[in-house]
Amino acid sequence: DAGITQSPRHKVTETGTPVTLRCHQTENHRYMYWYRQDPGHGLRLIHYSYGVKDTDKGEVSDGYSVSRSKTEDFLLTLESATSSQTSVYFCAIRRDNYGYTFGSGTRLTVV
């Protein structure tokens, strides 16, 4: 969507390797989020950020870490990827009018 991009769009990685997903915004919004989407579970919050260096855990944070050193970038790291982390990952920003805009997603496969 306009103003928010995720990279990579697709990734296949091996079990046990670290993986970093990037979310980049161009509109200087304070709040950013990482979700994962799995069939039958909807979207579940992994981590979120309310400013540079200010982050907090969501519902399913185990095995994930995040960093936000600049307003525009919010990184999600899988410290040691497992097959259970195969999923589609979405980044989101919250706009001033409480509209949440989502990126196009990253499809991650852990083999």
Next chain:
Amino acid sequence: AQSVTQLGSHVSVSEGALVLLRCNYSSSVPPYLFWYVQYPNQGLQLLLKYTTGATLVKGINGFEAEFKKSETSFHLTKPSAHMSDAAEYFCAVSEGQAGTALIFGKGTTLSVSS
């Protein structure tokens, strides 16, 4: 803690029929409520949202939803289904001005037959 329940993981309607997707929420503070649509292999698109004010909210593509505080519901409706409405629909809640993250329901897949 907030939560969202979407009744029915799969709803099937005929083209031209009424679409009704049910959403109930739990929130300890006045909620902000949202409906998103996701087409296959795509991201999430906002259909409509309720923050404050009028409880009947109109969105894109002819959809609307009504916030009923007494029933803790925010059901999504469309008077006449179109084949292009076939998609997955997600209801979500946030804690209004006090909160940040959206909490999602598990989704409802809408099928439309001709």
